[in-house]
Amino acid sequence: MFGGSLRDKILLVMILVGLLPLVAAGSLAIYSLNVFHDFDLASIQDNLILQKVEEVQSFINDISASFKLKIDYLSGDPVQIEGDGGVKYPAPISLSSQRFLLSQLMLEKPQLEEVSIIAVFPYREADMNFSTGSETARYGRFYPDGVSGRELQDQNRSEKYIAAAAGQDYIGPIYHTLKGPMMTMASPIRNKDEEIIGVLSGEVNLSEFRNMAARSKLGNSGYVYMVDQDGFLIARGRLADVSPDDVKKGGFVSELILGKSFLGIDGQSRYKSIWGERVVAAGDYLEKLNIGIIAEWQEAEADAIVNTVRNQILIISLIVLIATILFSLFAANRIVNPIRMLEVGTRFVAQGKFDRPINIKTNDEIEELGAAFNKMMLGLKQLQELKEEFVFIAAHELRTPVTAIKGYISLILDGIAGPVSGSLREILDKIQNANKRLINLVNDLLEVARSEAGRMTIQVAPTNIIAPIKDVLSELRPLAYEKSITMIYEPDSGLPSVLADAGRVKEIMVNLVGNAIKYTVGSGTVTVRHEIQGSELTTHIQDTGVGMPKDAQKKLFEKFYRIQTEKTRDITGTGLGLFIVRQLVEKMNGRIWVESEEGKGSIFSFSLLLAEKNISQ
Amino acid sequence: MFGTALYYFYISSEKNGFVSDVDEIRPHLYGFPEVDISKTRIKAVYAVPKNKTDFVYADWKSVLEEALGKSKKFHGIQFRGKSALNYDVYPDPVFLLNEAPFYDSNETNFGNPRALINIGEEIEKRIFQEDGDLYSGEFSEFKTGEYSVLTILYEGVGAAGGIIQESEFETPEEIAASIGLDMRHIFVVDIKSVDGFSLLSRSFLTEQETKFYGESLFYHEFAHVLGFPDQYDRYDIMGAGRLKPIEQAYLDRHLLQGVGVIMQ
Numbered sequence: 001m002f003g004g005s006l007r008d009k010i011l012l013v014m015i016l017v018g019l020l021p022l023v024a025a026g027s028l029a030i031y032s033l034n035v036f037h038d039f040d041l042a043s044i045q046d047n048l049i050l051q052k053v054e055e056v057q058s059f060i061n062d063i064s065a066s067f068k069l070k071i072d073y074l075s076g077d078p079v080q081i082e083g084d085g086g087v088k089y090p091a092p093i094s095l096s097s098q099r100f101l102l103s104q105l106m107l108e109k110p111q112l113e114e115v116s117i118i119a120v121f122p123y124r125e126a127d128m129n130f131s132t133g134s135e136t137a138r139y140g141r142f143y144p145d146g147v148s149g150r151e152l153q154d155q156n157r158s159e160k161y162i163a164a165a166a167g168q169d170y171i172g173p174i175y176h177t178l179k180g181p182m183m184t185m186a187s188p189i190r191n192k193d194e195e196i197i198g199v200l201s202g203e204v205n206l207s208e209f210r211n212m213a214a215r216s217k218l219g220n221s222g223y224v225y226m227v228d229q230d231g232f233l234i235a236r237g238r239l240a241d242v243s244p245d246d247v248k249k250g251g252f253v254s255e256l257i258l259g260k261s262f263l264g265i266d267g268q269s270r271y272k273s274i275w276g277e278r279v280v281a282a283g284d285y286l287e288k289l290n291i292g293i294i295a296e297w298q299e300a301e302a303d304a305i306v307n308t309v310r311n312q313i314l315i316i317s318l319i320v321l322i323a324t325i326l327f328s329l330f331a332a333n334r335i336v337n338p339i340r341m342l343e344v345g346t347r348f349v350a351q352g353k354f355d356r357p358i359n360i361k362t363n364d365e366i367e368e369l370g371a372a373f374n375k376m377m378l379g380l381k382q383l384q385e386l387k388e389e390f391v392f393i394a395a396h397e398l399r400t401p402v403t404a405i406k407g408y409i410s411l412i413l414d415g416i417a418g419p420v421s422g423s424l425r426e427i428l429d430k431i432q433n434a435n436k437r438l439i440n441l442v443n444d445l446l447e448v449a450r451s452e453a454g455r456m457t458i459q460v461a462p463t464n465i466i467a468p469i470k471d472v473l474s475e476l477r478p479l480a481y482e483k484s485i486t487m488i489y490e491p492d493s494g495l496p497s498v499l500a501d502a503g504r505v506k507e508i509m510v511n512l513v514g515n516a517i518k519y520t521v522g523s524g525t526v527t528v529r530h531e532i533q534g535s536e537l538t539t540h541i542q543d544t545g546v547g548m549p550k551d552a553q554k555k556l557f558e559k560f561y562r563i564q565t566e567k568t569r570d571i572t573g574t575g576l577g578l579f580i581v582r583q584l585v586e587k588m589n590g591r592i593w594v595e596s597e598e599g600k601g602s603i604f605s606f607s608l609l610l611a612e613k614n615i616s617q
Numbered sequence: 618m619f620g621t622a623l624y625y626f627y628i629s630s631e632k633n634g635f636v637s638d639v640d641e642i643r644p645h646l647y648g649f650p651e652v653d654i655s656k657t658r659i660k661a662v663y664a665v666p667k668n669k670t671d672f673v674y675a676d677w678k679s680v681l682e683e684a685l686g687k688s689k690k691f692h693g694i695q696f697r698g699k700s701a702l703n704y705d706v707y708p709d710p711v712f713l714l715n716e717a718p719f720y721d722s723n724e725t726n727f728g729n730p731r732a733l734i735n736i737g738e739e740i741e742k743r744i745f746q747e748d749g750d751l752y753s754g755e756f757s758e759f760k761t762g763e764y765s766v767l768t769i770l771y772e773g774v775g776a777a778g779g780i781i782q783e784s785e786f787e788t789p790e791e792i793a794a795s796i797g798l799d800m801r802h803i804f805v806v807d808i809k810s811v812d813g814f815s816l817l818s819r820s821f822l823t824e825q826e827t828k829f830y831g832e833s834l835f836y837h838e839f840a841h842v843l844g845f846p847d848q849y850d851r852y853d854i855m856g857a858g859r860l861k862p863i864e865q866a867y868l869d870r871h872l873l874q875g876v877g878v879i880m881q
Binding site for chain 1: 691697699850852860865867
């Protein structure tokens with residue numbers, strides 16, 4: 001595609017030079033944009049999740065703090081249970097204090113559904129015996145005055161009691177109730193000596209998590225939801241209904257609840273959510289609380305900005321690309337056009353036309369080159385004029401002596417200067433032939449010089465060319481006869497006149513018929529015929545001579561060109577005849593051409609304007 | 618009095634239960650993964666012994682529907698939406714053919730199973746069989762694919778529930794031996810319309826002392842029909858939690874694992 005044309009090469013280079021940085025910069029920009037965008041998204045989602053983590057933690061910490069009871073007073077002497085081997089226990093909290101504590105706790109912490117105190121050692125109060133692990137008091141939303149007697153349960157084997165009685169805070173797994181998700185929390189109750197004197201337990205309603213999730217927004221479509229240790233939904237910030245089980249069907253919840261974090265750029269995930277939309281998601285799991293928090297943001301909105309910017313980059317890149325191509329085209333043409341003008345100028349020079357200066361206006365070195373080229377043409381023109389002048393003068397000056405030589409040799413051969421012996425005559429004949437060739441050369445040079453100097457005189461007038469052609473054929477017949485060549489010319493007597501100079505037509509015919517005879521080796525035929533084509537009369541001179549190759553036909557009408565082959569080696573000539581013929585034909589507004597085939601002969605044709613049609617026009 | 622147990626009954630005819638594709642994870646009976654309980658329907662009846670017709674609880678229907686409504690919600694939450702519980706209530710009290718002593722027994726350790734069996738068999742004949750004197754085509758219609766349960770609100774004493782399964786064995790001893798259960802939990806009954814049944818004394822839902830946890834007990838007995846065993850040493854609705862309001866009740870995770878709701 002760009003193999004041959006300089007313009008195309010320049011275009012290609014300029015497009016590549018412009019395009020490669022553009023593509024590289026565009027790709028880098030889009031890549032960077034995506035990376036930074038992902039970082040930004042991860043950061044936004046992480047911040048939201050960490051904020052929710054903090055809120056959840058704060059919620060739990062608030063309850064946990066209220067569970068850390070330290071009793072600074074004693075309600076009485078230590079009580080010993082009969083039959084336990086005389087073991088002494090710290091004083092327990094009195095039942096009235098327990099009930100007061102629990103009722104106040106229920107008032108202060110609306111998120112508590114139920115609170116209870118569990119004995120960590122056996123004791124008796126108010127005719128009631130409490131064994132280790134049994135509830136001593138319990139308050140709940142459904143029994144605000146507390147429960148007593150047989151409704152108090154034995155917690156001896158419960159995990160919460162076992163942990164808290166051992167001095168540890170307990171947070172149980174999330175369970176689901178009609179009032180919402182809940183979890184069990186328990187902590188030891190200590191006295192001022194740091195001895196554990198009971199366990200405080202509570203059932204915590206986690207419905208507040210729903211508010212936490214509902215308050216969380218990411219743009220218009222982003223939301224947060226929370227899941228329990230089994231991946232079931234406990235809170236969601238999206239109104240659309242969904243089965244509590246469905247959240248595990250989309251995304252990474254099943255991995256999240258195994259403890260894998262989905263925070264940061266590495267944790268960011270994209271998938272189809274349970275609501276059927278493509279989302280960008282992040283998540284974290286609070287192992288101690290058995291809570292997973294997930295933030296999802298619809299891709300369409302989350303990526304809206306980056307998509308817009310990316311599209312803008314692509315559009316700008318496209319515009320720059322088109323501009324680059326257009327500018328490259330313009331620049332390539334601007335560079336190449338002067339070079340083309342120079343190339344045209346060189347063609348004129350090659351044709352010897354030095355009077356056609358080129359006009360390059362680029363205001364740079366190329367314009368200077370154009371000016372130098374014009375100067376060179378001017379110099380060549382002057383040289384040509386000098387040469388023509390020289391040739392004209394030289395030919396003119398040579399003509400007189402060679403003509404004199406010719407005359408004297410004729411006189412000698414006529415015996416004016418005395419008898420001429422056979423051998424002397426033979427020598428003089430050779431001198432005379434050589435002198436004749438010299439005269440022909442001088443005449444041709446003079447003709448060429450005249451033509452190039454514009455001094456060739458041609459008087460074009462309506463002319464019937466039959467007579468001049470017959471004169472020429474008659475003149476050359478002896479020559480043809482010598483070579484046993486038959487000349488055929490049978491013109492139509494009604495042949496129309498042409499615009500021509502009769503004398504110059506004879507010169508043309510002498511050259512063309514002479515060549516036909518000269519280049520016909522052995523016997524043959526030279527035929528002259530006419531043909532009317534449109535407004536022209538074409539004259540064909542056909543021979544059965546040696547013919548010529550195609551390459552030679554193209555240069556045949558150039559100055560000093562001669563075909564050098566085995567068959568034409570002995571044929572003499574100046575190489576100026578056909579050049580002169582073309583000059584003559586063209587000066588009579590005609591055309592000349594040749595068709596030839598090697599070994600079969602040639603047809604030289606020239607056309608002249610028909611007098612009747614062209615004068616009337 | 619509150620003691621309940623898991624019962625297995627032998628019946629002589631084909632049962633209504635269906636077998637699910639075990640390869641598909643679906644909620645199923647506890648201990649019986651082949652029995653799908655994705656759709657469960659309660660046929661609820663208020664049964665009054667002959668000698669207590671003057672003591673019919675006037676608001677029995679609203680009390681029963683309240684308990685059923687809460688059980689439906691509770692069931693949906695516990696099963697995480699994987700199992701749907703629906704119910705139909707027989708429109709009138711069913712006056713039993715015999716007096717209370719006929720249905721009750723001295724054995725109350727397991728929640729008066731005799732009342733459950735006697736009343737269940739009578740309702741089977743009178744309501745579910747086409748030639749029964751209380752037969753109702755609409756009430757007795759069972760949809761294909763539903764796990765069907767007869768729940769009796771009893772104007773007497775008792776709280777019990779259990780699965781009805783066909784067995785190739787003839788005696789309770791043989792059945793108990795084949796499934797590895799205590800023989801005291803196996804009874805032979807002649808009920809073919811439902812896959813399980815439960816019974817709860819009306820008083821639990823209305824008496825001041827018990828009504829705040831009565832609905833929990835109602836679901837507790839129904840849960841036996843799903844195969845859940847008692848676990849009195851724990852604190853969910855199958856244990857101590859049955860004595861708490863149903864709003865605070867829950868099913869233990871290991872029980873939910875046993876019915877395919879939570880993965881192991």
